[in-house]
Amino acid sequence: MSDLRLRFAPSPTGYLHIGGARTALFNYLLAKKERGTFILRIEDTDVARSTQESVDAILQAMTWLGLSYDEGPYYQSDRFDLYKAKVQELLDKGLAYRCYCSQEELDAKREAAMKSGGKPKYDGTCRERNRPPAADAPFVVRFKSPQDGEVTFVDRIKGPITFRNEELDDIIIQRSDGTPTYNFVVVVDDAEMGVNLIIRGDDHVNNTPRQIPMYTALGYQVPVFAHVPMILGADKSRLSKRHGATSVMAYQEEGYLPEALVNYLARLGWSHGDQEIFSMAELIEKFSLEQVGRAAGVFNPEKLLWLNAHYIKSGDPERLATLLREFLAKLGLSTENGPDLPAAVKTLQERARTLVEMAEGAAFYYRSEVEFDAEAAAKFLTADKRTPFEALIRHLEACTDWSHDGIVAAFQNVMDETGLKLGKFGPSVRVALVGCTTSPGIHEVVEVLGQTRTLVRLRRALELLN
RNA sequence: GUCCCUAUCGUCUAGCCUGGCCCAGGACACCGGCCUUUCACGCCGGCGACGGGGGUUCGAAUCCCCCUGGGGACGCCA
Numbered sequence: 186m187s188d189l190r191l192r193f194a195p196s197p198t199g200y201l202h203i204g205g206a207r208t209a210l211f212n213y214l215l216a217k218k219e220r221g222t223f224i225l226r227i228e229d230t231d232v233a234r235s236t237q238e239s240v241d242a243i244l245q246a247m248t249w250l251g252l253s254y255d256e257g258p259y260y261q262s263d264r265f266d267l268y269k270a271k272v273q274e275l276l277d278k279g280l281a282y283r284c285y286c287s288q289e290e291l292d293a294k295r296e297a298a299m300k301s302g303g304k305p306k307y308d309g310t311c312r313e314r315n316r317p318p319a320a321d322a323p324f325v326v327r328f329k330s331p332q333d334g335e336v337t338f339v340d341r342i343k344g345p346i347t348f349r350n351e352e353l354d355d356i357i358i359q360r361s362d363g364t365p366t367y368n369f370v371v372v373v374d375d376a377e378m379g380v381n382l383i384i385r386g387d388d389h390v391n392n393t394p395r396q397i398p399m400y401t402a403l404g405y406q407v408p409v410f411a412h413v414p415m416i417l418g419a420d421k422s423r424l425s426k427r428h429g430a431t432s433v434m435a436y437q438e439e440g441y442l443p444e445a446l447v448n449y450l451a452r453l454g455w456s457h458g459d460q461e462i463f464s465m466a467e468l469i470e471k472f473s474l475e476q477v478g479r480a481a482g483v484f485n486p487e488k489l490l491w492l493n494a495h496y497i498k499s500g501d502p503e504r505l506a507t508l509l510r511e512f513l514a515k516l517g518l519s520t521e522n523g524p525d526l527p528a529a530v531k532t533l534q535e536r537a538r539t540l541v542e543m544a545e546g547a548a549f550y551y552r553s554e555v556e557f558d559a560e561a562a563a564k565f566l567t568a569d570k571r572t573p574f575e576a577l578i579r580h581l582e583a584c585t586d587w588s589h590d591g592i593v594a595a596f597q598n599v600m601d602e603t604g605l606k607l608g609k610f611g612p613s614v615r616v617a618l619v620g621c622t623t624s625p626g627i628h629e630v631v632e633v634l635g636q637t638r639t640l641v642r643l644r645r646a647l648e649l650l651n
Numbered sequence: 652g653u654c655c656c657u658a659u660c661g662u663c664u665a666g667c668c669u670g671g672c673c674c675a676g677g678a679c680a681c682c683g684g685c686c687u688u689u690c691a692c693g694c695c696g697g698c699g700a701c702g703g704g705g706g707u708u709c710g711a712a713u714c715c716c717c718c719u720g721g722g723g724a725c726g727c728c729a
Contacts, residue, residue, distance in 0.1 A: 194729090195729090196728080196729045198728080198729075228729060229729095230728095230729080231728060231729070234728070234729090284727095288727070291726090291727085292726095295725090295726090298652095298653095299652065299653085299725090305652090305653085305725060306653095306725075325727055340656095343656065343657085346655070346656075347655090348654075348655070349654085352653080352654055352655090352725090354725090356726095357726085357727055359727085360727040361727060362727080364727085366726095366727070366728085366729090367728070367729045368729090371729085386723095387656070387657095387722080387723065388722095388723055388724070388729095389723095389724090389729090390655060390656065390723075390724075391654075391655060391656090391723075391724040391725070392724080392729095394655090412656085414656085414657080414722085414723095415722065415723070417721090417722075419661095419662085421721060421722075422721095422722085423722080423723085449663095452663065452664080452678090453663065453664095454663085454664095455664095456663085456664055456665070458664095458665065458677085459664085459665060459676075459677040459678075460677090460678095461663090461664095461677080461678050461679090478663095478664080479656080479657060479658095480656090480657050480658060480721085480722085481656090481657075481721080481722050481723085482662085482663065482664090483661095483662055483663075484662095484663095485662050485663060485679065485680085487662080487679060487680055488662075488663065488678075488679045488680080489679095490679090491678085491679055491680085492679090494692090498692075533691095534692090535691065535692040535693085536690065536691040536692070537691090546690095546691095596688095606688085607688050608688050608689095609688090610688090611688035611689080612688065612689065614688090615688080615689065619689095621689095622689055622690080623689055623690040623691080624689070624690070625689095625690085625691090626687095626688080626689085627688060627689080628688095
């Protein structure tokens with residue numbers, strides 16, 4: 186165990202999205218690699234927007250991805266007393282002050298500042314105010330940010346970053362309803378929880394110079410920061426719903442394997458030479474902040490698909506079969522009275538890129554009756570196939586070795602007897618057994634279907650030949 | 652608008668720190684071919700980038716400056 190303490194701190198206002206998942210992954214990987222502690226903290230200070238459903242959805246997605254945490258989940262909504270005390274401490278030290286400006290006043294000031302070409306920062310009206318305008322006037326609490334000099338921090342990914350303090354304004358740390366705000370609680374919690382390396386999204390770079398003075402004001406040690414670049418959509422704008430699915434669990438529903446998403450997310454913005462395929466164990470072993478890129482990256486669904494295809498091809502048939510059942514069920518199919526599912530999976534592993542595709546490809550195995558594609562039936566189930574079909578039925582009936590070799594031998598007998606090449610009647614047999622013209626290899630299909638089902642389907646097709 | 656970050660094939664990236672091995676390598680996608688009873692897989696080949704301009708240097712993708720492009724932040728959201 187090292188003393189490295191990391192955290193993932195999502196706010197429960199929706200599902201876990203792709204960007205959050207990657208941030209969580211990087212934290213997880215480094216925690217595992219360095220044998221540190223990975224903390225999960227739920228940032229629900231915005232009581233109105235936070236929901237239990239979102240918490241559950243985030244937890245579920247993390248479980249699916251295999252991102253387990255060592256501590257937590259902590260809920261900020263359980264810690265309001267602590268924040269209150271810390272706000273009071275700053276007030277007592279004179280490092281924070283009550284601000285009585287109304288929302289409307291602030292909006293007007295912001296707009297005016299923007300118009301005159303400046304940064305829309307708070308003008309500090311209440312900074313030096315001595316007493317409230319009225320005894321019961323509502324107020325927020327603002328942190329007194331330093332007004333001159335500059336803050337510099339060395340980002341583990343981007344290097345040194347400097348801000349002039351005059352760019353900063355006095356941010357609100359407590360709302361008029363008494364609840365604390367993000368920029369304040371994140372500092373208190375990270376410090377109180379002993380987090381010493383903060384890996385978070387790029388969009389927080391600008392928050393960092395406002396948070397650093399708060400660490401100091403509260404007597405905390407400033408942690409190290411590592412800001413990972415954003416994930417963009419194909420049009421280079423911030424990834425959002427209009428670029429396709431952004432929810433982690435949507436990928437599960439679309440038939441993706443968690444290892445494919447993990448692998449993809451890891452390689453988006455991080456690299457290890459030319460290697461593309463990484464297991465979780467390998468990522469833990471090889472991950473390092475030094476190899477994380479500094480520029481934003483475009484989310485490429487096609488590459489994710491390719492990775493998913495890879496993991497389906499190389500996956501364990503038994504496991505894939507277990508996962509596939511749910512997808513077959515969505516098609517209204519039960520595997521109970523059908524062929525052995527892992528065997529069926531093996532015939533589809535190299536032709537399905539997702540479990541959805543695999544379920545579609547496996548459907549014919551589990552339908553009680555073949556559903557014929559009209560065009561395929563018209564083209565291939567023709568009267569001239571009667572002879573080879575009868576021969577095939579005879580040889581398959583007589584087959585005592587229902588193995589790949591035994592089945593190949595039966596087909597060979599038909600070829601010898603009729604003088605027809607496989608290409609002459611194979612496609613018709615496929616349509617008879619599957620219903621359409623694309624499927625796994627015909628011998629494989631026959632083998633997996635089994636003797637009884639194969640013969641039933643061939644005889645029924647024979648009746649249709651006329 | 653202001654501030655911050657960033658810049659190698661369409662996309663993800665290697666190389667950049669420690670200039671020459673790079674007329675820039677890998678992967679996805681795309682295009683051709685091979686394999687083949689179908690569809691795929693696989694294999695082989697092709698297309699394709701150092702944003703622009705100045706420097707520094709014998710030599711720059713690599714170092715410096717400017718420009719431009721892209722992203723982010725500017726909330727009593729997180």
